[in-house]
Amino acid sequence: MSSHTLTEVAAPGDPRDAEPPRIVPRRRFGQWTAAGLVLVLLGLAVNSVARNEAFRWDVVGDYFTSAAVLRGLGLTLWLTALVMALGFALGALLAAGRLSANPVLRGVSWGYVWLFRSMPILVQLLFWFNIGALYPTLFGVKTVNLLGPVTVAIIGLTLHEAAYAAEVVRGGILSVDRGQVEAAQALGLSRWRRWWRIVLPQAMRSIVPPAGNMLIGTLKGTSIVSVIAVQDLLYSVQLVYHRTYQVIPLLMVATVWYVIVTSVLSVGQYYVERHYGRGSELAR
Amino acid sequence: MSAPMVDVRSVHKSFGALEVLKGVDLQVRAGEVTVVLGPSGSGKSTLLRTINHLEKVDQGWISVDGALVGYRRSGDKLYELREREILKQRTRIGFVFQNFNLFPHLTVLENIVEAPVSALKRPRKEATEAARGLLDRVGLADKAGAYPKQLSGGQQQRVAIARALALEPRLLLFDEPTSALDPELVGEVLDVIKDLAHQGTTMIVVTHEIGFAREVADTVVFMDDGRVVEQGSPGDVLDAPRHERTRAFLSKVL
Numbered sequence: 001m002s003s004h005t006l007t008e009v010a011a012p013g014d015p016r017d018a019e020p021p022r023i024v025p026r027r028r029f030g031q032w033t034a035a036g037l038v039l040v041l042l043g044l045a046v047n048s049v050a051r052n053e054a055f056r057w058d059v060v061g062d063y064f065t066s067a068a069v070l071r072g073l074g075l076t077l078w079l080t081a082l083v084m085a086l087g088f089a090l091g092a093l094l095a096a097g098r099l100s101a102n103p104v105l106r107g108v109s110w111g112y113v114w115l116f117r118s119m120p121i122l123v124q125l126l127f128w129f130n131i132g133a134l135y136p137t138l139f140g141v142k143t144v145n146l147l148g149p150v151t152v153a154i155i156g157l158t159l160h161e162a163a164y165a166a167e168v169v170r171g172g173i174l175s176v177d178r179g180q181v182e183a184a185q186a187l188g189l190s191r192w193r194r195w196w197r198i199v200l201p202q203a204m205r206s207i208v209p210p211a212g213n214m215l216i217g218t219l220k221g222t223s224i225v226s227v228i229a230v231q232d233l234l235y236s237v238q239l240v241y242h243r244t245y246q247v248i249p250l251l252m253v254a255t256v257w258y259v260i261v262t263s264v265l266s267v268g269q270y271y272v273e274r275h276y277g278r279g280s281e282l283a284r
Numbered sequence: 285m286s287a288p289m290v291d292v293r294s295v296h297k298s299f300g301a302l303e304v305l306k307g308v309d310l311q312v313r314a315g316e317v318t319v320v321l322g323p324s325g326s327g328k329s330t331l332l333r334t335i336n337h338l339e340k341v342d343q344g345w346i347s348v349d350g351a352l353v354g355y356r357r358s359g360d361k362l363y364e365l366r367e368r369e370i371l372k373q374r375t376r377i378g379f380v381f382q383n384f385n386l387f388p389h390l391t392v393l394e395n396i397v398e399a400p401v402s403a404l405k406r407p408r409k410e411a412t413e414a415a416r417g418l419l420d421r422v423g424l425a426d427k428a429g430a431y432p433k434q435l436s437g438g439q440q441q442r443v444a445i446a447r448a449l450a451l452e453p454r455l456l457l458f459d460e461p462t463s464a465l466d467p468e469l470v471g472e473v474l475d476v477i478k479d480l481a482h483q484g485t486t487m488i489v490v491t492h493e494i495g496f497a498r499e500v501a502d503t504v505v506f507m508d509d510g511r512v513v514e515q516g517s518p519g520d521v522l523d524a525p526r527h528e529r530t531r532a533f534l535s536k537v538l
Contacts, residue, residue, distance in 0.1 A: 182338055183385035187399035187451065188375035191367065197398065201389050279389045279431035 059249035063240060064256070072236025073257055079150075079232065080219045083157040087218075088211070090158065091165025098170050109166065116163035122224060125156040129228050153225040161218060168210045172203035204276040212269035216262050223254075233257055287350060289314040289455060289486050290335060295344035297330055304330045306510035307344070312503070315484045319497040319518075322507035323533055328490045329382075331507070332457050335488070336377040337370055348377060349454050375403050378448030382460040384440045386432040386447070392419065393428040396447045404451065411450070418446040422476050438469030442476055449480075456480065456487040463492065494537055498522055506530045 049055065063069055097109030116124075129152050132143035139146070147155075176199050184194040226235035237250040244250075288311040297305040304327045312318045320328045333339040335346055337354035345362060346353045354370055355362040365373075387395050396415035400406040406414075419425050422442040424435075432440050441461055448456060458477065462470040474496050481487065481500045491497065497504050497518055504521040506513045508529045514521060525531045 177385075179381060179383055179385040180387065183379075183381060183387070185371070186336060186338060186374055186377075186379035186381075187447070188371040188403035189399060190371060190402070193402045197402070198387055202387075276389075279391075279433060 054248060055252065056246060056249040057252075059246050060252045060256070063237070063250060063253050066240075068236050068240065069233070069253055069257070072231055072233040073261075075231060076219065076222050076233040077261070079153065079157070079222050079225070079230075080215070082154060083161050083218055083222070084215055086154070086158040087161025088165045088169070090162035091167075092169050094162060094166035095169035095173060098166065099173060113163045113166050116159055119160075121156065121160045121221070122227065124160060125152065125224065125228055128152045128156045149225070149228045149230045152228060153222075153230045157218070157222065157225070161214070164214060165211075168207055168214065169203070171210075172205075172207035173199060175206040176202045201276060205273075205280065208269065208273050208276055212265070212272075215269075216265055219261060219265070220258055286313070288312055289316075289349060290488065291347045292331070292335070293344050293346070295331070295334060295346060296342045297327075297334060297339060298342055304510055305334070305341075308507075308510070308512055310505060310512060310515075312486065312488060314486050316486060316502040317481045317500050318488045318503045318505060319501035320488060320490045320505045320507060321492070321494070321497060321521075321533070322513075326507040327510040328507045329459050332379075332459050332488060332490050335455075335457055336374050336379055338379070340364070348373070371403065375399070375451045376454050378451060378453035378456040380441070380444050380448050380456070380458045380461050382463050384432070384437070384444045384464070386440055386444055388432050390431075391428070392424070392430050392432065392435070392443050395432070395443060396450045399447070400450050415446070415450060418449050419443075421449075421479075422446045423472075436469060437465045438472045441465065441473045445473075445476055445480075454486065456485055458487060458489040458491070460490050460492070492537060494522065494534070506533065508533070 094109045094112055097105040098113075100106055100109075119127075128147065129149070131147065131152075135143055137143060180198055180202065181194060184198045189198065222232055223234035225232055226238060229235065231239070233254050237254045241247045241250040290310065290312040292308055292310040295305050295308045296303070306327075308327070308331055310318075310331070320331070322328045330339055334341050335348065335353065340354065345355065351373065352362070353373060354365055356365055357363075386392075387398070390398065393412065393415055396418060397408065397411045400411040400414065401408050416425065416428060419428055422445055424439060424442055424446070427435060427439065427443070432443065435443065441464075445461075461477065462473050465473065470493070474493065477487075477489065478496075478500050489496075489501075501518050503515055504518045505515040506521055506525070506527070506529075513527050513529050514525065520526075521530065522534065525534060
């Protein structure tokens with residue numbers, strides 16, 4: 001009994017242990033070294049931005065809430081909202097076409113998505129801007145008068161957005177189990193009711209994350225309309241810096257606004273996702 | 285014999301090149317329980333799905349309660365009905381799926397209330413009261429506010445049965461209602477179905493539960509390779525099968 005050696009004590013689950021052996025997690029030196037390095041680099045970057053006089057944060061402050069900038073921000077916001085709404089409405093129709101039993105509807109929807117995803121949005125905007133060269137008059141009105149820069153921006157961005165929205169919506173619908181539609185059919189629910197009450201709410205779980213991505217992408221993507229002189233947020237700060245030559249501070253004004261709006265949208269997305277996720281968690 | 289509640293006449297159905305139903309005839313009288321047995325791929329689920337027009341037949345016809353399902357006859361042609369009319373027919377035929385197919389984003393109560401309110405235009409309050417009564421009947425009165433995923437498989441299937449009953453159908457179709465369940469949950473679902481059988485509900489049950497067939501069925505139908513091989517009382521078909529294929533099948537499952 002006296003031969004209670006060390007090796008015996010170290011054996012796993014030795015019944016003679018007074019207490020179970022203590023568990024010591026592995027030390028992760030590599031991770032901590034990398035984390036320290038990242039913090040140092042981050043500190044250097046923040047320091048250089050904060051101490052670089054050329055950023056002219058005072059100028060940023062002066063223009064941040066100026067009337068011209070706020071007007072530009074306003075246009076960016078409503079243009080984004082309108083393009084998203086119209087784009088997803090058209091996209092939903094295209095998705096329905098793609099999933100239709102009718103080969104003509106399927107083919108046309110496929111063709112639309114193929115064409116408008118292939119065309120750079122910048123090319124498309126310039127194309128619509130110059131559509132007067134193809135059709136000098138539309139409905140008896142001069143095309144140039146009918147299609148101003150803002151209208152062209154709405155049309156171009158919407159057609160582009162719809163092609164992507166169609167794929168997002170189609171993916172969402174495909175993610176809903178076929179049995180759901182069958183159950184709804186067996187219960188005698190109308191086509192409309194099946195879509196709004198059964199399929200769409202479930203499809204939304206898959207639609208919301210990529211749609212949130214698209215919304216944020218569109219918010220920033222609308223800045224492309226500055227090339228056809230639509231006075232969005234970016235174009236508004238450009239007008240100022242063409243006059244004052246304070247390019248960087250005014251780009252910072254636009255950037256900070258984009259960051260603020262994006263942050264608000266991200267928070268909104270969290271709550272929308274939570275809403276459509278109801279019933280999906282396995283709480284028992 | 286009075287006119288059958290369900291009348292299936294020489295029904296054919298193919299999926300592409302695969303002929304799943306090769307001329308099926310079946311009659312079910314009101315108030316009777318018919319259990320359909322057969323190996324997988326024999327066409328029994330497809331047959332059940334043609335009875336509420338979830339699958340269209342390629343040939344032949346089906347009538348439920350005296351009305352052609354999915355079609356209108358004019359001369360020597362059958363014209364497919366408009367969707368609205370088919371949906372109305374389906375409200376009189378309850379269907380219970382193998383995988384329950386409850387709506388996961390709706391609570392148990394909302395699942396049951398949905399069809400009476402939107403398809404039959406019942407007032408919501410009345411439908412809710414009826415739904416609570418049905419939940420009580422399947423032993424789940426306390427689960428009205430739960431979401432389907434929070435329930436066991438057996439509980440989900442009982443909700444699905446309550447949901448089918450909410451339309452007060454003239455006929456209930458069960459497509460392997462216990463096949464997706466853990467063994468210990470099969471009994472609670474079969475008990476609910478037996479209960480309905482004893483109350484004189486007309487039903488057709490596709491299942492592999494031979495014991496259930498023996499206990500509850502008025503008629504047992506054995507299908508193989510897209511045809512009805514034999515049918516009769518449980519005693520005849522299960523204990524004294526006349527066909528070699530029936531004997532071979534029963535020897536494997538009993």
